[in-house]
Amino acid sequence: MAAQADRIHRARPVNVAVIVQQGKTLDYIDGITQRSETPEEYVRQEIAKSLVREYGYEKAEVSVEFVLRLGSRKPRADLVIFGEGDQHDQDRARIIIECKSQKIKSSDRKEGVGQLQSYMAACPNVAYGMWTNGIERYCYRRVDTSGTVKFEEIPDIPGKGRTEDEVERPRFDQLKAASSDALLFAFRRCHNYIAGNQGLQKPEAFWELLKIIFCKIHDERSSDEVEFYATSKERHGLNGQLKIKARIARLFDEVKAEYPTIFRENEVVELNEGVRAYIVSQLQMYSLLESDIDVKGRAYEEIVGSNLRGDRGEFFTPRNICQMAVAMLDPGERQMILDPACGTGGFLITAMNYVIEKIRSAEISKWGDVERAETAIRQRVSRFAQNYIIGMDLNPNLVKASKMNMVMNNDGAGGLYQANSLKAPATWEDSLRDRQIMGQVDLLFTNPPFGSKIPIDEPSILEAYDLGHTWSYDSDTDKWTKTDAVQKSQPPEVLFIERCIKLLKPGSGRCAIVLPDGILGSPGLGYVREWILQNTRVLASIDLHPDTFQPHVSVQTSVLVLERKTDQQIAVETAVGRLNDYEVFMAVANHIGHDKRGNVTYVRDREGNEIFEEVEETLKEYEDGKPVYKKQRTQRKVIDDNTLQIAQAFRSWLFEQD
Template sequence: MQITTLPDGKICDYIDGTIRNDTPEEYVRQNIERRLVKELGYKPERIAVEFPIKVGSSTKRVDLAIFPEGAQHIQVNIDIIIECKHEKVRPSDKKDGEEQLKSYMSACPNASWGMWTNARHKSVYRRIVVAGRTEWEEPNDIPAHDGNIDDTNRPTRDRLVQSTDDNLLFSFRTCHDHIYVTDGLPKDKAFFELLKVIFCKIHDERNVSKPLEFYSTAKEKASNDGRLTVQKRIGKIFDEVKKRYSAIFDTNDVITLKPRSLAYIVGEIQRYNFLDTHIDVKGKAYEELVGSNLRGDRGEFFTPRNIQRMAIRMLDIKQDEKILDPSCGTGGFLVIAMNEVIARLRGRISGLPDTDAYRHALNEEIRETASRCFFGFDINRELVKATKMNMVMNNDGSGNILQNDSLLHPHQWEAEFREKLAKALEIDPAELHGPDSIGYFDVIASNPPFGGRLPVSDRETLVQYDLAHVWKRTKDGGWQKTDDLYASRPPEILFIERCWQLLKPAGRVAIVLPDGILGNPELEYVRYWMITRCRIVASIDLHPDTFQPNNGTQTSVLILQKKTDAEIRKEERQRQLDDYEIFMAQVLAVGHDKRGNIIYKRNDEGEEILFATQEDGTELFEVGAHGDASRRIVRPGKQIDDDTPVVANEFLTWKNNTAVLGW
């Protein structure tokens, strides 16, 4: 139901519904507001936005003031003060930094808690009075709605909270920046040290038979002895992690962070439930962190999650099918596909008792399915490691993520890669001897690197591809391959054929390609090759801003189905391709603009539309944290302008009515 509209550059405040300017500071505040309600269980009526207070002879406005339940909203009753700043504002700034927060708290006699954040740094203070003198403790976090401060020191399993919106991203940024500054590590090293700690957190959550050991109390953080205690405790967890995930960590790996950094990071993320936090929240936080630290210079522009989800839904993956991404990057396609399959596994046991035994059995089946059905290759060794970690963080299945140049001739594959792949496929390594002997996968989803900066010129690589040869026109208007090789070919052209080689007969692929392949007259032979060896199931024209702000290349998603040998011979005999329908669609809105900013649905006058809807889970106040009921208040919210879910739904409807597809 449509409620109203927003002028350009405005937002509707989550707490009080006021129309405000959409600024970087406001972005931070709106995320914190949602965290207070959704994660910490505060009722909206306890929170005041831009509340005026007297500080000396002047009047100031605090970003967020939290009052005791039922208390009048007056300065003397303020319990917690929160200040939200633009990320360029530093904690040490004299005017807008942490000292501003302390001055506001000092002006409010009952404000014992305060938080200052700029989305990259978070400081929490607890004001206590000892012998008439004010002291400032630095806890890990503000308390939940019930005032229980034990959670800020050592949360219990039933008190862990699911992250919402961009708050997990804020925490990851805060931790990474703390390592970068405090430990002096390069960004990529800081990233992997943070991931070691995240793995400890996940492993501790999964160890359901024991109390949580992943914690750092405020008292421990405040002293060298306490920090060393945290280091020892987390080190023991990491020893277990190395045994559990030996494919990711070496036995001699250690967490090299300084005790001060480690204690800070543990305290920052200990309250979150990583296992139950939604895949999109984790995925956005993780992939942004990976992209800002590991993106290389090989055309690695990671595919937006909405495009990945659309492609995976259109492939309609079945349980036990083998799925591969031969240029897996951070593993987004594989993580989304794995969660689709896991949802089906969970559906099979939905009527069974919710016991530790059944959950353990499900987790074991998930791990077994991941090890048998999910594969990813990438030339970047560090991205391979990051993908394995992403898979584990999203349901404990690292799959078969292997480092390899996917375009190499199979006889050039390293022995270790060949043996690991053959073992996972349950075949003899000797069977992987050429491009015509690697078709073991039911489904492929990939966004290969593309661009003229990355041509493939190795003759031994080129010779295995029809599309690396020069083609000439035939008298009947077709094309014929010659024995001549091009001196070099763009990787995206070769990836089309490599995906075809890797598929089983009737297997299917979703591949992101630059539009030049689909329209350039000089590449007509590529299109001829595709239509003679594949059924073109769908062609989705993506919005020009899909890969912005990193790359402005116009792209499409093609869904192809590999023809069987019998189908190819039949068409050759009849000298004519079989006639069939092709699903075609255009994505007119992709959810962001060329600067990467989110765009929302607008009316004909260009104003953003507010909806009373629960589309993305942000428009309604949810039931309070820890099971305490909160009054449900409809708060109109914006909807991202994104056509990809509609395209996927329309395709599936069309596919289900097109029986000849056979899947």
């Protein structure tokens, strides 16, 4: 069987290779040509990456802007695929892909799917074609009957060495790991298609898409043969659509049985037959479980963020900030990891995958043989994800979404709970309370909701916290003292600080918490800082760029890394009347990889030209049904982001302190 790539691991930088002029982007196929950075070019470059990384075509088999002859016209086809070793001549072309910007619709008379079909008709050996604008995507098979050329819509174009039947109903070892923004495009297409063709509002469409994604993941994890598929004939006939409906219904029944806390027993996939068939056809070619975590994270966060961002100070922590915090605390396989305000699970998924990569590396090194290592990896990952990952959030929809995110990223969904983290543990559900997490957490990562618009004003909560009381300030001694009086209200981030520290193991438990800068500098909040210094050792303070949470919210924040003191340490310092002196790691994250509009920013030279680096990627492929890891080199822009360097500097500093 021909090798089929199904996973792209994190790329490792090799060296800086190329400087690209401002306003240009480097062509992925030849690695030399600098093309104007337009919306259409963005789509074309993403599809070009997919052709090589997902479909398995060699770069030498792909021609960019190939000139066709259509009578007296000489249009340029965006991407044309030729057979291995074939001359790049029009009569040798096998597949044509047309890429447009999002503003061009498939129905456009000049640049829609009709343009693609005219190109296909002009090439006698072209069998397949694809038209996409990044949102819409249509694939066709050319059919010649009695001198008449027709075009039949199909779910996907075939990958290299693949037959049409394998595209219609693929085997598991033929599923493709999504690369770059391919999955983001697919999620957008599906979400918009449901909203546009089912008559649902976008948040409602999101939940229906979530059900289908759950079915897809369950099929990958539990079925012996692929059940999540829709053939071309099934999509275009009522009987076929009903067959698809029956397969998805069976999968969803199994999903509900496996995840009763996410879906009710009487829930169904509320999509009409045609919409359901379309969504299945757009996702069936991917292996969601095998896709890179950053690819899945970017796709999922966009679709979640546009539907679930609430009015309780909820905004999602950028992946690079999650990665920085996790790398700073360097979690291990036997450490309990908690986020008491987990949102959609960004910190937890980052921490979980950080540990999983440690496990994977250790087992492959131990066994040498990848296939033998896979079994041991699965066992250790399952034990870790089930027993050491815990998340809590007040918003039940966010908990539901975070469980989905966890299931898509190696499955730690059993440790996620809907609960008010600030309330007494006695009020939590039995399964969470039974875990007895107070004072037992090794590592805590969180970005709690904050703001004066969502105050905590329940007396029973406030009186349980030192920071829920009023404090008096003595200017002569520069000391704050807690009084018996209870505050009328407190912003949630203040109480979250105390709750997070009390969750940690005394003497060793550490947390990384995102806080508004007012906590660190406002004169009226001096008592909060004093409580922090009395109860913790401040390991690090990272000042985040003002655009960190843009384009969603403008807020100046920092990441505090704290280690809980033991009662004995606190008692000794209280007895001597002063705090121990120690060094604190401080840094400024002044390059965070995007601007205030959310656009990615890249490293540039002094003339403003973007810099590319050459990276080495490890791909997991199947040969004769067995997994094999291979390396390939490619080029990518250098993102202007110093958060990982900050984490590395902190680890070096911490090593010197120990």
